[in-house]
Structures are given as structure tokens and as C-alpha cells.
Amino acid sequence: MxxxxxxxxxxxxxxxxxxxxxxxxxxxxxxxxxxxxxxxxxxxxxxxxxxxxxxxxxxxxxxxxxxxxxxxxxxxxxxxxxxxxxxxxxxxxxxxxxxxxxxxxxxxxxxxxxxxGAAIAGFAITEPEAGSDAAAAKMTATRVQGGFVLRGEKTYISNGGIADVYVVFARTGEAPGAKGLSAFLVPADTKGLRVAARIDVMAPHPLALLDFDTVEVPEAALIGKPGDGFKIAMSVLDVFRSTVGAAALGFARRALDETLTRVKTRKVGGAPLADLQMVQGHIADMALDIDAAALLVYRAAWTKDSGAPRITREASMAKLDATEAAQRVIDMAVQLHGGDGVKSGSVVEHLYREIRALRIYEGASDVQRVIIARAVLGG
Structure with a gap:
């Protein structure tokens, strides 16, 4: 272990x-x-x-x-x-x-x-033309008597096709950009909501393109106040970005574990790979990446649990460093496994496919860099 x-x-x-x-x-x-x-x-x-x-x-x-x-x-x-x-x-x-x-x-x-576990949840914010820039969302929520009508598309929605309920972000138009979004709770069986397409990715997960064709929801579906959608989304990500880093840590720890077994048992020239100083250097780098990322992840989590209202900078640092570090660790795990590392179905091959998406979803790595820089520049 x-x-x-x-x-x-x-x-x-x-x-x-x-x-x-x-x-x-x-x-x-x-x-x-x-x-x-x-x-x-x-x-x-x-x-x-x-x-x-x-x-x-x-x-x-x-x-x-x-x-x-x-x-x-x-x-x-x-x-x-x-x-x-x-x-x-x-x-x-x-x-x-x-x-x-x-x-x-x-x-x-x-x-x-x-x-x-009686119901499955989905988070619907990404659109075909609005990924990391959530403020650019175009899906509309038009106020009508007794509620709202949602029109538009959401894509790369996790649990799309199997979710029982979605939190959906749409433009209610109180102001341009981020201040004009609102959040809604929409059961998956609401009339007009359909799964337009399923999306296959390199590490299979249930993802879908959702189409909202005149979807009527009651006033009670509104989460928070009109125009608070972007603030709500960022508050949620403020919590869960740290956990993305934690998931990356889990993948990296498994990769290092598999690699330690490999280099201790695989022999080259009659001696274990672990006896080679170059291999020892790689193992040291992997262990260092993991511990450094863990410090950032659990600093962010501890800070939030200690009562900090927002941990935007800490969460972005944790997400960025842990996902990038895990990519390096897993890549080296594949390298040290040699041909077996790229063999379909092997543990490290599976990890190699799993880790890649974490550097993109909930804010791609370069978006995290922008967030961190703005926090530093803003004092």
C-alpha cells in the first residue's frame, strides 16, 4: 500500500x-x-x-x-x-x-x-463555446409567469445521461458577463431536457451533451438569487478544486507504489533496476512531487476547514501543482515499466489515461496560473 x-x-x-x-x-x-x-x-x-x-x-x-x-x-x-x-x-x-x-x-x-446513493447528481456549467471562461455562457433562462424557461446546450457534463438531477447555470441577464448568470436545480426528467449525444473520452466516464429545448422550471428551482450564479459556481469550485488535487495525488501514489514493486523485482544485468542510480533519482523525484503536492492540497483543505471564507489562491495552487505533478509521476511510472507500461490494461497505462483530464476540468492548468497571478498581483 x-x-x-x-x-x-x-x-x-x-x-x-x-x-x-x-x-x-x-x-x-x-x-x-x-x-x-x-x-x-x-x-x-x-x-x-x-x-x-x-x-x-x-x-x-x-x-x-x-x-x-x-x-x-x-x-x-x-x-x-x-x-x-x-x-x-x-x-x-x-x-x-x-x-x-x-x-x-x-x-x-x-x-x-x-x-x-439513491440519486445521481450532475453539474452543468460547460458549453460548446464556454469552458474555462464560464462567464461567457450563452444558455438563457427567461423569466415567465411562475418560473423560468431554459434554452441552450451544455457539454462535457459529467454523469450526463445517468444523472437524476442537474445544477444548471444559465444567463438571466441582470448584467453582462459573470453578473448575469443564475443557478437552477433541474431534475433530469424535466420535459424538454434531453441527452443530445454521449461523449467518449480516453479514460471512459459518463459524459454527455445536454440540450435544453424550452425547459420550464418553477421559481423554486432558482438556487440563491438571480445573478448569483457565477458567485455560486466559484464558491463550489473553491471547495472542490482542492479535492481534484487530492484525486491526482491518489493516482500518483498508486503509480509510485506500482513503480517501487517494478524496480525492486525487475532485473537488468543481473541486478534490480532499483540499484541503478539513475532509477533512484527518478524515484526521488516522484516521491518529492507527491509530498510537495500533498502539502499544498492539505494546506488548502485545512485553511477552508479552519474557517476561511474563500481559498481561491490556495485551491488553485493545490489543483495546479498536484495535477501537473501527478502527470509527471505517472509518466515516469510508465517509462520505468518499459514496454509493459504502455500495454493496454496495465495499471500504469490506465493511470496515464485517467490523469490527463484532471489538468483540464474545473479550470485548466493555465487558468489556475491566471487565478494565482491575479491573487498575487492584487496583494
């Missing part, structure tokens, strides 16, 4: 270490990492994670608050065993993040279903 000495860092309380140890045991007993049908596997993961109590951490009921360190530890741990299970856990949190932070009591009734 990958190194867990970081659990003794002062960022954590005893309950965090106990949770991580319990989850490692659960993952070993319940996750295989192999799936023939992605949709079926995700539905099964959500039910199993819910029944086992892990999804209760993805949302907060009244009087509770999200524990970001717990979210990070869970994502990191599950990622070491099964990327699709990690995705299933993460989307229950991200999908319902706006409801957890800003929802009405009626909207929060959905949390009982998503936290138990």
Missing part, C-alpha cells in the same frame, strides 16, 4: 487518520478497478458508496458543514484503487455543491437522496 505517513501531519485530526485507514480496508474489499460498462459501473458505485456511508461526506445537511480534508482524503484514497469509483464519489459532491452551500430547505431534500 502507498505511503500513509502524511496522515501524521498537523493538518489532520485523529478522526481523519481513522477514516483513511477504514476506507483503505473498504476499498481493498469492494473495488476492482475493472469495468465492462461505464454507466452500469457508475450506478453501482454510487449505490455501494451510499450504502456504505461514504457519500454522507459529499453534502451537508442543516447545521453541518463540509469537511474539505475528509473530501480530499476520500478522493485520494479511492483514486488509488478505482478511478471510476473516485469519479462517482466526486460528482455526488460537486453536483450538489451549490445546493449544499446555497440551497433552500426544499432543494436540500435532494441531498438525502444523493448522500444515500
Amino acid at each position: 502507498a505511503d500513509t505517513t502524511y496522515l501524521d501531519w498537523p493538518f489532520f485530526e485523529p478522526r481523519h487518520k481513522a477514516l483513511a485507514e477504514e476506507l483503505h480496508a473498504w476499498c481493498r474489499a469492494n473495488l476492482t478497478g475493472h469495468h465492462d460498462d461505464v454507466d452500469t459501473a457508475c450506478r453501482a458505485h454510487v449505490k455501494t458508496l451510499g450504502a456504505s456511508g461514504w457519500l454522507k461526506h459529499t453534502g451537508a445537511a442543516d447545521g453541518e458543514r463540509l469537511d474539505v480534508r475528509t473530501l480530499c482524503l476520500i478522493r485520494e484514497t479511492i483514486a488509488q484503487y478505482d478511478g471510476l469509483a473516485e469519479f462517482s464519489f466526486a460528482m455526488q459532491g460537486l453536483g450538489m455543491g451549490a445546493v449544499t452551500l446555497f440551497g433552500t430547505p426544499e432543494q436540500k431534500q435532494w441531498l438525502a437522496r444523493t448522500r444515500s
Whole structure:
């Protein structure tokens, strides 16, 4: 099993270490990492994670608050065993993040279903012409008697096609750009909402293009106030960007674990690869990347849990560094596995495909650099 000495860092309380140890045991007993049908596997993961109590951490009921360190530890741990299970856990949190932070009591009734695994959540913000620049969204929400009518498209929507409910961001037009967006809670069976296309990616996940063709929603579907959509989205990402870094850490730890086994057992010239100083140098770089990224991830999570209203700079640093570092670690893992590293179906080959998307979603790496620079320049 990958190194867990970081659990003794002062960022954590005893309950965090106990949770991580319990989850490692659960993952070993319940996750295989192999799936023939992605949709079926995700539905099964959500039910199993819910029944086992892990999804209760993805949302907060009244009087509770999200524990970001717990979210990070869970994502990191599950990622070491099964990327699709990690995705299933993460989307229950991200999908319902706006409801957890800003929802009405009626909207929060959905949390009982998503936290138990009875319903699957989706987060619909990306559009064909608005990815990292969420303020450029063109989808409209026109006010009518008793509610709103949504028209437009959303793309690369995680859980698209299998979700029971989506948080959808659309332009209500209170002001240009970011200040003219609002957030809505839209059940997947709402008339006019359809899955226009499924999207295949290099590491299979349920993704879809959603078409909103005159979708009528009641006033009660509005999350927060009109025009607060961008603020809501950024507040959700403020929490969950740190957890993306944690997932990347999980992939990287598994890659290092696999590599250590490889270099200790694979012989060249009659001696293990691990005896070569060049290989030792690569192993040192991998371990350094992982520990440095972990420090940034758990600094951000600890800062948020300590009461900071916003951790935009810290979360962006954590997401950027951890995903880029994990890419380097996994690439070196493939290299040190030689031909076996690019063999379809091998653990490191799978990790190589899994990690790539994390440097793009929830704000691509260069977007994180812009956010960090603006925070530094602004003092």
C-alpha cells in the first residue's frame, strides 16, 4: 500500500487518520478497478458508496458543514484503487455543491437522496463555446409567469445521461458577463431536457451533451438569487478544486507504489533496476512531487476547514501543482515499466489515461496560473 505517513501531519485530526485507514480496508474489499460498462459501473458505485456511508461526506445537511480534508482524503484514497469509483464519489459532491452551500430547505431534500446513493447528481456549467471562461455562457433562462424557461446546450457534463438531477447555470441577464448568470436545480426528467449525444473520452466516464429545448422550471428551482450564479459556481469550485488535487495525488501514489514493486523485482544485468542510480533519482523525484503536492492540497483543505471564507489562491495552487505533478509521476511510472507500461490494461497505462483530464476540468492548468497571478498581483 502507498505511503500513509502524511496522515501524521498537523493538518489532520485523529478522526481523519481513522477514516483513511477504514476506507483503505473498504476499498481493498469492494473495488476492482475493472469495468465492462461505464454507466452500469457508475450506478453501482454510487449505490455501494451510499450504502456504505461514504457519500454522507459529499453534502451537508442543516447545521453541518463540509469537511474539505475528509473530501480530499476520500478522493485520494479511492483514486488509488478505482478511478471510476473516485469519479462517482466526486460528482455526488460537486453536483450538489451549490445546493449544499446555497440551497433552500426544499432543494436540500435532494441531498438525502444523493448522500444515500439513491440519486445521481450532475453539474452543468460547460458549453460548446464556454469552458474555462464560464462567464461567457450563452444558455438563457427567461423569466415567465411562475418560473423560468431554459434554452441552450451544455457539454462535457459529467454523469450526463445517468444523472437524476442537474445544477444548471444559465444567463438571466441582470448584467453582462459573470453578473448575469443564475443557478437552477433541474431534475433530469424535466420535459424538454434531453441527452443530445454521449461523449467518449480516453479514460471512459459518463459524459454527455445536454440540450435544453424550452425547459420550464418553477421559481423554486432558482438556487440563491438571480445573478448569483457565477458567485455560486466559484464558491463550489473553491471547495472542490482542492479535492481534484487530492484525486491526482491518489493516482500518483498508486503509480509510485506500482513503480517501487517494478524496480525492486525487475532485473537488468543481473541486478534490480532499483540499484541503478539513475532509477533512484527518478524515484526521488516522484516521491518529492507527491509530498510537495500533498502539502499544498492539505494546506488548502485545512485553511477552508479552519474557517476561511474563500481559498481561491490556495485551491488553485493545490489543483495546479498536484495535477501537473501527478502527470509527471505517472509518466515516469510508465517509462520505468518499459514496454509493459504502455500495454493496454496495465495499471500504469490506465493511470496515464485517467490523469490527463484532471489538468483540464474545473479550470485548466493555465487558468489556475491566471487565478494565482491575479491573487498575487492584487496583494
